[in-house]
Amino acid sequence: MGLTSFHPPQRILMGPGPSEIHPRVLRALSRPTVGHLDPEFIRMMDEVKELLKRTLLTRNEMTFVVSGPGSAGMEMALVNTVEPEDAVVVCVNGVFGARMKAIVERLGARVVVVEAPWGRAIDPHRLEDALKAHPEAGVVAFVHAETSTGALSDAAALAAVAHQHDCLVIVDAVTSLGGCPLKVDEWKLDVVYSGSQKCLSAPPGLSPITFNDRALERLRRRKSPIPSWFMDVNLIMQYWGGDQRRAYHHTAPIHNLYGLHEALVLLQEEGLENAWRRHWENHRRLREALQAMGLQWWVPEAERIPQLNAVRIPAGIDDARVRRRLLDEYDLEIGAGLGPMAGKIWRIGLMGYSSRRKNVLYCSSALAAVLREEGYSP
Ligand SMILES: *Cc1c(COP(=O)(O)O)cnc(C)c1O
Numbered sequence: 001m002g003l004t005s006f007h008p009p010q011r012i013l014m015g016p017g018p019s020e021i022h023p024r025v026l027r028a029l030s031r032p033t034v035g036h037l038d039p040e041f042i043r044m045m046d047e048v049k050e051l052l053k054r055t056l057l058t059r060n061e062m063t064f065v066v067s068g069p070g071s072a073g074m075e076m077a078l079v080n081t082v083e084p085e086d087a088v089v090v091c092v093n094g095v096f097g098a099r100m101k102a103i104v105e106r107l108g109a110r111v112v113v114v115e116a117p118w119g120r121a122i123d124p125h126r127l128e129d130a131l132k133a134h135p136e137a138g139v140v141a142f143v144h145a146e147t148s149t150g151a152l153s154d155a156a157a158l159a160a161v162a163h164q165h166d167c168l169v170i171v172d173a174v175t176s177l178g179g180c181p182l183k184v185d186e187w188k189l190d191v192v193y194s195g196s197q198k199c200l201s202a203p204p205g206l207s208p209i210t211f212n213d214r215a216l217e218r219l220r221r222r223k224s225p226i227p228s229w230f231m232d233v234n235l236i237m238q239y240w241g242g243d244q245r246r247a248y249h250h251t252a253p254i255h256n257l258y259g260l261h262e263a264l265v266l267l268q269e270e271g272l273e274n275a276w277r278r279h280w281e282n283h284r285r286l287r288e289a290l291q292a293m294g295l296q297w298w299v300p301e302a303e304r305i306p307q308l309n310a311v312r313i314p315a316g317i318d319d320a321r322v323r324r325r326l327l328d329e330y331d332l333e334i335g336a337g338l339g340p341m342a343g344k345i346w347r348i349g350l351m352g353y354s355s356r357r358k359n360v361l362y363c364s365s366a367l368a369a370v371l372r373e374e375g376y377s378p
Helices: 023-030 039-056 068-082 094-106 124-133 155-166 211-218 234-239 254-270 272-292 317-330 359-373
Strands: 012-014 062-066 085-093 110-115 137-145 168-171 191-193 208-213 308-312 332-336 344-349
Touching: 012 344, 012 359, 023 254, 039 062, 039 208, 039 254, 062 234, 068 094, 068 137, 068 168, 068 191, 068 211, 085 094, 085 124, 094 137, 094 168, 110 124, 124 155, 137 155, 155 168, 155 308, 168 211, 168 254, 168 308, 168 317, 208 332, 254 272, 272 308, 272 359, 317 332, 317 359, 332 359
Parallel strands: 012 332, 085 110, 085 137, 137 168, 168 191
Antiparallel strands: 062 208, 191 208, 308 344, 332 344
8 A cells, every 4th residue: 555646547438437527527627626605606506507407408497416426316306305105106127216216215105116127118108007006196206217227218208197197207317418318398307317427527426406396386385394404405595596695505516516517518519419419329339339249239229228338248258357357458447237137238338428439449349359358259
């Protein structure tokens, strides 16, 4: 143990997140520190809110950033909208849906689970059946892009079914935001949260979130207090709120917010639709390269997340050894399968700044070379 400065290796990050950080974002992180109530910082926070509205395609005033990772955004969304004894429908088709369910259970609510096999989208008909069987349900929660399996659900269709049954819709858009179409207002999504380290190419640790008027109305009608001080949106809005008089709530992660601001500016410069197209094009390139090697995708074509490719591990190939060799010999990180998918898939991310043509080429060549040396033949 030298206990001197830490200099991490320069990796190419093609796992399920974090993705590579854009060099302009890295530079933004090292700008001078100001106070979290400095008028210039507050001006920047207002820009972050405006940039987020443009990225989420929403006019919601209650749009801000949770000081915590995507899981904190998940908790923020649920803690404010769910009360003990509520009936909440949670769609589960992977690790993150299961995490939503765990949070709802801890809040003392009754969970109705709508399941899909791991690697498949949530079927809106199954949601419809569950809502018919449970007319008492008031909230529907689901994951748009299930990063643990690579399956993309139809958020607009699920939200439409939920609204027919007068339910509030809570959506996990951690992996989808910036990487594939996500239209908060058009699709009538009531609460949506995301994460900074996936398709936004910013450092981990921040979670953009938005609440529409329907969600705020539900909040106003709460009978029980919000069980978390830190997560209470009413208190947080004293700091992130609309008027210019901002009060201390907690010390904002100042430099991380510089980074997110720059990342959102970059996305506006590129154009949201161009960013979606870039993620799609690089997915297509990776698919052509890996399919030419005989590798197969886990998720049916119509349900795939372009920015997270779940590839079947060929029979007889040692999962951990291949990933270790890619890391040691090529400085390349790809993701392992989680939970029941462990040992069955690799998760190759093409998210944010990592979604570049050069990375597609590098990853497919490196994987081909290692697989050949490990005795794989298509
Ligand atoms: C990564 C991820 C999360 C959790 O984000 P953290 O920043 O790791 O807390 C939640 N949901 C989905 C779909 C994710 O991909």
